Amino acid sequence: NAGVTQTPKFRILKIGQSMTLQCAQDMNHNYMYWYRQDPGMGLKLIYYSVGAGITDKGEVPNGYNVSRSTTEDFPLRLELAAPSQTSVYFCASSQGAPGEKLFFGSGTQLSVL
């Protein structure tokens, strides 16, 4: 039982490069989320999806894009990486509404230099 799988675990980008963080879940969850966690801070919601084909912005969406073509996958795209995007990124999923129990991936540590 894999749960929520994120790749890659670590990545270093140069300023202006682009990349996609992958997230897949095998629990048939409707809701999926992308968070970022900065040192000493709580998690901030970047984007979320309530089902295939439906996405919406969270608190800090600028500089990111998402898509949800299937129930299982929810990739996060960084365009024109900036040092302010250095962070740890977590993907999560839940069966129902955002207040239900969340299941998290193990995270991607991203550095933009």
Add this chain to the structure above:
Amino acid sequence: KQEVTQIPAALSVPEGENLVLNCSFTDSAIYNLQWFRQDPGKGLTSLLLIQSSQREQTSGRLNASLDKSSGRSTLYIAASQPGDSATYLCAVFSGGYNKLIFGAGTRLAVHP
């Protein structure tokens, strides 16, 4: 605006102690509150979820209480063990904000 605060930011205790972690929130109109555990380099694991109508939830040595009117929750860990060393985060869900709002966490170290 909903804000979640966790005190203390860090805590170090000897093995065997009973301890309490605190979480406070500014808007009492919440649907539920979750406590999470985060190990270094890992994702978050949901420990307990308390609905707004509940006063507490228990799982093994963990007990979480909720006082919605005062905007507070506590996580009680009984007979702490070195394996309990981790960061513990709380998060509240309010319909008005339609998202989970996280505290910054309490980093716990339990030493033998």
